[in-house]
Amino acid sequence: MERIDSQPTHKYGDFKLRRGRPLPFGANIVPGGVNFSIFSSYATSCTLVLFQKHASEPMAEIPFPDEFRIGNVFSMIVFDLDYENIEYGYRMDGPFNPKEGQWFDSSKVLMDPYAKLIGGRDIWGKTPDWSDIYHHRARIALDDFDWEDDRPLEIDPEDQIIYEMHVRSFTRHPSSGVKHLGTFAGIRAKIPYLKELGVNAIELMPVYEFDEFENSRPNPVKPGEMLLNYWGYSTVGFFAPKAGYAATGKLGMQMDEFKTLVKDLHRNGIEVILDVVFNHTAEGNENGPYISFRGIDNKTYYMLTPDGYYFNFSGCGNTLNCNNPIVRNMVLDCLRYWAAEYHIDGFRFDLASILGRDPWGAPLQNPPLLETLAFDPILAKCKLIAEAWDAGGLYQVGSFPAFGRWAEWNGKYRDSIRKFLKGDGTVGDIAQRLQGSPDLYAWEGRGPATSINFITAHDGFTLMDLVSYNGKHNEANGENNNDGTNDNDSWNCGWEGPTDAPGINALRKRQMKNAVAILMVSQGVPMILMGDEVGRTQHGNNNTYCHDNELNWQDWNLLKTNADLFKFFKHCIAFRKAHPVLRNRHHFQNRDYAGSGYADITWHGTQAWNADWSPSSRTLAFMLCGKHAKAATVTDNYIYVAMNMHWESHWFEIPGLPPGMQWRVFANTGAPSPEDSWEPGQEQVLDNQHGLLLGDRSVVILVGK
């Protein structure tokens, strides 16, 4: 039987209409037509603007009849639309008074904040028609992907090994050898590589639709090339995947392409985490363009000063008003949509501390948005990861309002390990970082997996640059080297930049191996930056947000050049996966509760059982008791890790094992490849079971079994 609401009741010109349903917001296909629904707290009227795909002028403008508005929501069904070939927008009428925060202008065509498919930047880097009255063009989406039996993997957080990557950078370089350079399809073609490396989660830098041409300008050092909004930390539409990242963006099939990537990654045991930017939008400050929010409900969507100016806690011109109840619901709707419709496994929130500010900017004790996300049933198994600081000076590593759910990018881990690597000592601090930073998290009952451990991330130096440059070299960004952080804690090993000196190059390689070795034996969740496994360089640029060139693109030739580094990474990851004692859910108790005769973790130095905690100490070793793995619920091998970050060699006395067991060498960064590491299971028995000589700036990992 046909439903009576599948028949039109109204007419406007040739268009047949009917009162729509307010929920869900956005444009949704219903029997016979499309249901359009949009809200605005202050608009006095609203008009639906329809375009033929790519057309510069609208094909129709249909005002919402008064009786179609319920509360502040305008909704309407338009029948018989060729929904694949149209684009839609809105005009909103209302007060214009910037001092009061009102920016209505009915001459502007506005994009639906809930648009799931957005055209206008279909092909990456194609220069837009600047005279277009409607740049980011909402389209009607088909949400009927065939997932078969797929669902998010729900890997235990402590078992994750995250690989942070940029969609375009990963395969844009011609050396990637993929058919569709720099796309979702390109990543899919490289799944075997990710599997070989051994990571089980990829974290994608922003994939929500953004405008690579936002603030584009000529490259000061490469004539003819433009600097772009390359990384994409500036959202145009929160519900739509970036069309320019899809080989099929020109056909409007980016949703299917991205979902196919997620499905295939899941099939291969790899989760997908999205880096999401809810702290600001692409509309910028008072001088920015009208894209969507500004013209629909400026006062609701943005944090405004008493004079109506935009607060700038993001450092990007405006600040999304996340703890306004309406915006909060939009963020929730958005994340639920990505979790349910795209099977996304987790989210990393850019400048997440902003999400804990009230509409006037003050930090909240119990931020409702963070609480809502933590307790949401659809997001219940999603990883929620905070970048626990913002550009307004709020720094919450260790104190981010967690509600038992939120993990944090541990900036202190990065800083401590970097200092230790270059020989600053700080062993007391290092001991905390190696244990999953209990000093930051245990007091609140938060486990080691709260700590996302990383030494490098997209912000800042790559690992190769961390050991090749003392200072940043950002001239190519066109800001006289003033952008990017100065706190790099980096050391160039004796020469600034590339060199032919074999000694320096060997030391750099060793330092990179030291870094990943320490990262992979630390409790918590390790994250590595795309390309670090093959020594990717940005030539000292620590802020490459604007470069669509080799500064960002992964050069796949490096896989040959630095094959030994890749193999070392691979082995360290495999070692971590082979040993549950490295992936504990609970913090160490510093005692023997398994009756093994050893505490769960014990500290050593050049003398066994006697670590040197003095400020000048650059040596530290620790042993993990295999009987205490995963709180003594599983039995693992014993693991001993010795770190010598001194510029001289040191003899390390090794603690004894239970009778019948032997120490075997898994890794020794001081040994030349291929003797620097072994496949788990192939470790070599140590000649002298009582001690070993650690070369200068070296890490040794032993396994006792």
Place this chain on the structure above:
Amino acid sequence: MDIKIKKVEEINVVELAGDIDASTAPPVQEKVLPLAEPQAKILIDMSKVPFMSSAGLRVLLSVHRQATAREAQLVLVGLSEEIQDTMSVTGFLEFFTTCDTQESGLEALKNA
């Protein structure tokens, strides 16, 4: 959109000609879906289809689903390189058995 249906022995052969998009997909669905009877064998010849939109691909998937549910066999033949690539990138291709030509498709179905 031109849709021709003929029978070669026990196999239903559908020859499509023209673009398949949101406006031409419904008649394709209307004519092809009923062929997916229990244990039926269907060959869809796409060699005269220059373009398939998202909606077009979805019609193919509906036919596939219907065929699978009724234990019918479906083979696509003559996909252009571009359509094949689009189907591969968007995940549609893996659902289907494909052959280069009608002859090889018929052969595959006879032996199925």
